Amino acid sequence: xxxxxxIDPQRCIGCRSCVAACRECSTHKGYSMIFVxxxxxxxxxxxxxxxxxxxxxxxxxxxxxxxxxxQNEDGVVMSALKPRCLDCRNCVNACPFGVPKYNSAMHLQxxxxxxxxxxxxxxxxxxxxxxxxxxxxxxxxxxxxxxxRTKPVNAHVxxxxxxxxxxxxxxxxxxxxxxxxxxxxxxxxxxxxxxxKSEESWIDTQVEESDKSNEF
Amino acid sequence: MAIDKTQLANSIDYRNPTLIGxxxxxxxxxxxxxxxxxxEHFDSALFGYLIASIVAFxxxxxxxxxxxxxxxxxAYFSRGLKLFFQRKKFARNTLDATKTVGINMLAQKFIFKxxxxxxxxxxxxxWGCILSAAITFPLVWGWIHFKLExxxxxxxxxxxxxxxxxxxxxxxxxxxxKALNFTAIMVLAGCAIAIHRRLKDRGAIAVQQFLLDFVxxxxxxxxxxxxxxxxxxxxxxxxxMYSFIALTHQAIVIMTLFFLPFGKLFxxxxxxxxxxxxxxxxxxxxxxxAKCRRCGVEFASVMWLGDLKSVxxxxxxxxxMENGETLQDYCPRCKRVMRGLAYSVLMDRPDKVFHGTRxxxx
Numbered sequence: 001x002x003x004x005x006x007i008d009p010q011r012c013i014g015c016r017s018c019v020a021a022c023r024e025c026s027t028h029k030g031y032s033m034i035f036v037x038x039x040x041x042x043x044x045x046x047x048x049x050x051x052x053x054x055x056x057x058x059x060x061x062x063x064x065x066x067x068x069x070x071q072n073e074d075g076v077v078m079s080a081l082k083p084r085c086l087d088c089r090n091c092v093n094a095c096p097f098g099v100p101k102y103n104s105a106m107h108l109q110x111x112x113x114x115x116x117x118x119x120x121x122x123x124x125x126x127x128x129x130x131x132x133x134x135x136x137x138x139x140x141x142x143x144x145x146x147x148x149r150t151k152p153v154n155a156h157v158x159x160x161x162x163x164x165x166x167x168x169x170x171x172x173x174x175x176x177x178x179x180x181x182x183x184x185x186x187x188x189x190x191x192x193x194x195x196x197k198s199e200e201s202w203i204d205t206q207v208e209e210s211d212k213s214n215e216f
Numbered sequence: 217m218a219i220d221k222t223q224l225a226n227s228i229d230y231r232n233p234t235l236i237g238x239x240x241x242x243x244x245x246x247x248x249x250x251x252x253x254x255x256e257h258f259d260s261a262l263f264g265y266l267i268a269s270i271v272a273f274x275x276x277x278x279x280x281x282x283x284x285x286x287x288x289x290x291a292y293f294s295r296g297l298k299l300f301f302q303r304k305k306f307a308r309n310t311l312d313a314t315k316t317v318g319i320n321m322l323a324q325k326f327i328f329k330x331x332x333x334x335x336x337x338x339x340x341x342x343w344g345c346i347l348s349a350a351i352t353f354p355l356v357w358g359w360i361h362f363k364l365e366x367x368x369x370x371x372x373x374x375x376x377x378x379x380x381x382x383x384x385x386x387x388x389x390x391x392x393x394k395a396l397n398f399t400a401i402m403v404l405a406g407c408a409i410a411i412h413r414r415l416k417d418r419g420a421i422a423v424q425q426f427l428l429d430f431v432x433x434x435x436x437x438x439x440x441x442x443x444x445x446x447x448x449x450x451x452x453x454x455x456x457m458y459s460f461i462a463l464t465h466q467a468i469v470i471m472t473l474f475f476l477p478f479g480k481l482f483x484x485x486x487x488x489x490x491x492x493x494x495x496x497x498x499x500x501x502x503x504x505x506a507k508c509r510r511c512g513v514e515f516a517s518v519m520w521l522g523d524l525k526s527v528x529x530x531x532x533x534x535x536x537m538e539n540g541e542t543l544q545d546y547c548p549r550c551k552r553v554m555r556g557l558a559y560s561v562l563m564d565r566p567d568k569v570f571h572g573t574r575x576x577x578x
Binding site for chain 2 (some may be wrong): 009010025026027028029035037038039040044046047048050059062063064065066067078082083084086087088089090092093094095096097098099103105106107108113116117120121156158159160161169171172175178179180181214
């Protein structure tokens with residue numbers, strides 16, 4: 001499979017069409033595996049769409065005690081094998097991108113598998129099919145790059161750890177990686193014993209609370 | 217830090233698992249000798265089954281011991297045992313674990329939650345196989361045998377001790393001697409549901425593999441069909457081709473036993489580990505909870521997070537951040553938001569970095 005996903009968060013308008021469409025994927029029918037998070041609701045309406053980035057060396061698979069998470073020959077990291085998953089949730093908390101979801105009643109982890117039922121047949125993933133702005137695009141480099149003013153980058157830095165992924169982020173042409181250290185992202189952290197966060201709107205609370213646990 | 221998979225693969229110790237596997241085979245051999253009273257009650261026609269079951273038994277222990285070497289598996293295993301044998305909570309742990317066995321292992325409620333048809337499929341296959349194994353293995357190992365008593369009665373002997381006598385024309389004898397036919401029908405029905413799903417379900421078709429997902433079902437079907445053919449041959453066809461069918465049946469069963477430590481069938485011995493995992497999580501909920509360093513939400517227990525961070529390090533990752541925390545100290549949502557914030561900082565650049573396109577070289 002030469003195609004992959006290209007994520008351009010600056011194009012995301014937070015419509016959550018992708019979230020709805022994701023539920024139609026046959027490998028996790030009825031459950032959405034995509035996240036659209038407000039990055040700082042009090043300051044901006046900007047949203048961050050997150051799908052599985054399909055790491056070249058997937059942390060989720062390495063920390064799985066049951067060896068249930070497999071990477072296929074196309075580099076797609078699949079959902080946990082149903083007979084094996086023990087619902088330990090190691091993957092949920094180990095994933096640097098906060099992607100895997102779990103369901104305790106089903107004893108099951110599931111995650112975005114790049115709509116493998118569709119992409120293995122040459123179709124676009126559900127999210128990329130419905131995204132109205134091209135924030136989520138699926139295709140080859142040759143198809144996507146000429147259309148954009150940004151460049152695709154698949155290097156992510158989390159402190160001391162570099163992670164390369166099958167999925168690309170669209171970045172300014174002088175950026176070579178997304179690093180979450182040293183760019184002020186920790187400045188917003190709240191004191192653990194401090195006052196509770198101010199109430200947000202009802203819809204924001206619904207979205208944020210439901211996404212916080214990663215339970216589907 | 218790059219992960220050296222070769223190094224991880226080389227770090228697997230095969231010596232101890234081999235010894236454990238050999239020990240398990242030796243232990244089963246000893247139990248067979250003791251249980252069959254020095255092979256007095258052993259049926260030599262079942263010799264092939266005996267050797268295969270002893271080898272497969274050792275192979276399963278070998279595979280299990282290798283599996284326990286995975287850092288995450290070892291962490292759960294050792295922590296689970298420690299939690300279980302806590303003196304103050306031992307009784308409660310035993311009760312909770314028993315409940316989990318009943319609800320998840322025997323009734324398989326979690327599969328019911330996934331889908332009713334899958335539950336029915338798995339229930340039929342699992343109980344068909346368990347009942348068949350419970351009948352055949354004691355016979356193969358010489359733990360149970362039957363002796364003719366009078367003209368029309370058989371007496372069962374367990375480990376050489378007389379147990380139950382039954383008339384061959386009684387209802388009990390009918391169900392006892394035909395039990396494997398009923399279990400074969402259960403397994404066949406379960407496999408039919410499974411294969412129907414694998415041929416029709418688009419999601420299953422996309423991810424299934426022949427060796428992993430079809431072969432186990434095909435083996436089970438072959439065992440059941442050849443087993444039922446034995447009944448048909450002896451009951452309706454005067455033993456026509458009985459020996460050939462018996463040999464075929466034996467060959468397929470032996471192949472399946474050797475397949476047990478690999479692929480899908482390994483979940484039979486692996487899955488009960490979820491009892492330990494569930495106990496781990498039940499006890500973890502009662503302990504101090506870790507708060508996300510960014511939003512303050514309690515998202516995991518301190519113990520669990522500590523174990524996880526140690527596993528993450530052991531498998532070759534270093535997610536230590538500039539502020540001294542590790543990435544795993546943040547809840548999944550904050551990880552996503554932090555990445556979004558990092559991205560937004562990147563985009564806050566002079567316009568020139570967006571001018572033109574890459575295609576025209578800007």
